[in-house]
Amino acid sequence: MISTTEIDPAGIAGDALAAADPQLADLVAREEQLQSRTLRLIPSENYVSAAVLRASGTVLQNKYSEGYPGRRYYEGQQVIDQIERLARSRAERLFGVDHANVQPYSGSPANLAVYLAFAEPGDAVLGMSLPMGGHLTHGWKVSATGRWFTGVQYDVRRDTGRIDLDQVRDLAREHRPRILICGGTAIPRTIDFAGFAAIAQEVGAVLVADIGHIAGLVVGGAHPSPVGHAPVITTTTHKTLRGPRGAMILTDNDHAKAVDRAVFPGLQGGPHNHTTAAIAVALHEAAQPPFADYARAVVANAQALAAELITRGYQLVSGGTDNHLILIDLTTKGVPGKIAAQGLDRAGLVTNYNTVPYDPRPPFDPSGLRIGTPALTSRGIGVDQMPIIAGWLDRGIAAAGRGNEEELATIRAEVFELLGAYPAPGVGESSVGSAS
Structure with missing residues (x-):
């Protein structure tokens, strides 16, 4: 759990919000802390710059x-x-x-x-x-x-x-x-x-x-x-x-x-x-030149991550990816997508469960996981880290299937340690505390 003593609502949410509504400021601070301390692998999520936030x-x-x-x-x-x-x-x-x-x-x-x-x-x-x-x-x-x-x-x-x-x-x-x-x-x-x-x-x-x-x-x-x-x-x-x-x-x-x-x-x-x-x-x-580098890095990361997952025996819809998104079919792993996603969340790896084509399972309990690389690429994480992330996903899915909370907690600590070297754009550094 995240300790409230690690959160500085005034520094994160702003003095005016903290003074007017401490409860809401505290919630904003908690969300900022989560975004800083977890690896966001949902392909529709990203980090905006401080300028966009402003x-x-x-x-x-x-x-x-x-x-x-x-x-x-x-x-x-x-x-x-x-x-x-x-x-x-x-x-x-x-x-x-x-x-x-x-x-x-x-x-x-x-x-x-x-x-x-x-x-x-x-x-x-x-x-x-x-x-x-x-x-x-x-x-x-x-x-x-x-x-x-x-x-x-x-x-x-x-x-x-x-x-x-x-x-x-x-x-x-x-x-x-x-x-x-x-x-x-x-x-x-x-x-x-x-x-x-x-x-x-x-x-x-x-x-x-x-x-x-x-x-x-x-x-x-x-x-x-x-x-x-x-x-x-x-x-x-x-x-x-x-x-x-x-x-x-x-x-x-x-x-x-x-x-x-x-x-x-x-x-x-x-x-x-x-x-x-x-x-x-x-x-x-x-429109600035570095954005093209970012876009290419998003795809490079996704393709590297997909390749690592394939070597670990995962079935990917269409066999891989050309863009930022990977759709994993967990049928052969024997772990439903919802159980996998919820377990990975506890391990600090934020994904979403998703149907796969011709899925025999219902939409609220499907066979797949949808992951992507836009947010992690915005943090500066590159292809050299994809084997590590693939390993976390593999261990986390297996641990979720077995209900091994100790292993999920171990992965979360490892995730937090890596993210310390890659600050989240637009997210206040005061939100990062110890990995409790």
Whole structure:
């Protein structure tokens, strides 16, 4: 357990918060300590810079700015308009697109805005099946996108674990979707944007590339870009892009007006200006030369970690990874994903249990683990440490299966010792104490 005596809420959460609400300040301090002292292996998590954190907590919280720059419904927007224009222009330059909308509150509303812009209720939309690695908002049945539209789902091949474009084409020809979506939340391989674009063109669908997971890899040159293939691109701004929890929709000129109308007034009121400012900072950081090095290191780490796991007898969906994400099928290890993830958490290795393609187990107790390397790479951890991390995962999964808490505690101490050499960006050093 983490001792409260090791936590300095005033130094971590800020004097004002500690004075106004010590209880909440203490909780923030505890979370900061956890982020500092554990190895975060969830592929959708990362560390933002101190500058992004600072931008997120400014007086921009005080503004309400319904509308778009130059077309607001409130006065006093002289500075806010400049901030939003700055974020938009940085996104447009970085990704090489005609237009960027930086107002969506998160990835799911961004995707919903795309449906509102280019489809009518009941229209067919073709996306990747959730159990195969897609996202809820790609037309899955429990999502609003699957209830309001006719969701058609494509899979991955049983033998390769990879997307079968022949199946995608056959489904597209049969259902004639208004929207075809590529991308997802558990895809360890390079997305063939050109192949999807050819199918979308054949059936007259709008191709939407959801690159929420790989946006940082795209701008860092470590993954092909959908620009020029998909006229509409949605992305979150955290994950590999290392920004705040927000989203963007990137388009060509032909699709820009429909997207803007769908975001506002179609779905949202005023944008979160503090988030817009933090997005602008993250985009500026991603445009600097060191970010390309970071993106390449994320992939190198993931591939090295995948190789180490394979040598230890682990089955990986698709046999490895091309990006930041590894999907482990634990079936042959005899340890369910949920038990493994919970045990690893106690060992200081933060992962998430996840379904694997054609998983015989239920979603809340699946066969897989989803891990990734964005956060550890942000700490400066490199390929030389991947054998160590693979060893911890192997020992931790086995210990979780046996209920060996002593071994999990031993691993946690080893994790903490390694992390002492790799400070977490944006996280106060005062949060690091003894490994109790």
